[in-house]
Amino acid sequence: DAKTTQPPSMDCAEGRAANLPCNHSTISGNEYVYWYRQIHSQGPQYIIHGLKNNETNEMASLIITEDRKSSTLILPHATLRDTAVYYCIVRAVTQGGSEKLVFGKGMKLTVNP
Amino acid sequence: NAGVTQTPKFRILKIGQSMTLQCTQDMNHNYMYWYRQDPGMGLKLIYYSVGAGITDKGEVPNGYNVSRSTTEDFPLRLELAAPSQTSVYFCASRTTGTVLGYTFGSGTRLTVV
Numbered sequence: 001d002a003k004t005t006q007p008p009s010m011d012c013a014e015g016r017a018a019n020l021p022c023n024h025s026t027i028s029g030n031e032y033v034y035w036y037r038q039i040h041s042q043g044p045q046y047i048i049h050g051l052k053n054n055e056t057n058e059m060a061s062l063i064i065t066e067d068r069k070s071s072t073l074i075l076p077h078a079t080l081r082d083t084a085v086y087y088c089i090v091r092a093v094t095q096g097g098s099e100k101l102v103f104g105k106g107m108k109l110t111v112n113p
Numbered sequence: 114n115a116g117v118t119q120t121p122k123f124r125i126l127k128i129g130q131s132m133t134l135q136c137t138q139d140m141n142h143n144y145m146y147w148y149r150q151d152p153g154m155g156l157k158l159i160y161y162s163v164g165a166g167i168t169d170k171g172e173v174p175n176g177y178n179v180s181r182s183t184t185e186d187f188p189l190r191l192e193l194a195a196p197s198q199t200s201v202y203f204c205a206s207r208t209t210g211t212v213l214g215y216t217f218g219s220g221t222r223l224t225v226v
Contacts, residue, residue, distance in 0.1 A: 042220070043219050043220055046214030049214065100158055101146075103148075103157070
């Protein structure tokens with residue numbers, strides 16, 4: 001399974017863009033990049049996913065490099081409620097053919113007033 | 114539409130006791146998962162199911178059992194509780210479409226004393 005590397009923590013000022021990096025240098029050609037976040041002790045929340053092209057939804061944008069070895073999650077106008085642990089995950093496939101998500105430690109984003 | 118519902122939210126067990134963590138989803142999702150999260154760590158997969166009647170082990174299955182008699186329900190059983198099973202347990206589900214995100218429950222915080 002491809003693994004990801006994220007910095008352990010990052011700070012961002014409220015109202016500014018938060019750019020969260022992720023390295024996944026061993027990603028395979030058919031593996032997707034997923035981003036989730038976990039606010040305090042709640043269940044993880046799906047944010048966005050992508051394969052090759054950049055993606056945008058109502059929560060965030062995902063920029064994937066052309067060689068797909070890294071990506072950046074962008075929160076365009078960070079708010080205090082975006083303070084959370086963010087997980088960058090590359091989708092793994094089990095021997096049975098079903099998918100599973102493998103979580104690392106993630107990155108703690110703190111949005112400061 | 115309730116999503117993924119977990120009960121109980123909190124529980125204290127004595128060593129050697131048994132209990133069942135309940136998980137139910139009303140989205141007609143085929144895939145369901147149980148994760149545990151220890152303090153400061155990412156989530157680890159315990160068991161998963163690709164449909165009613167089919168279950169398989171994840172990374173850390175020892176000490177747990179599951180069943181999937183219906184599409185909606187995926188209970189997690191602890192037979193002989195041990196302090197090492199003190200953790201927060203999350204249930205998740207997703208539909209068959211391989212690119213879609215998971216929906217997580219709000220978690221069960223279990224303490225074994």
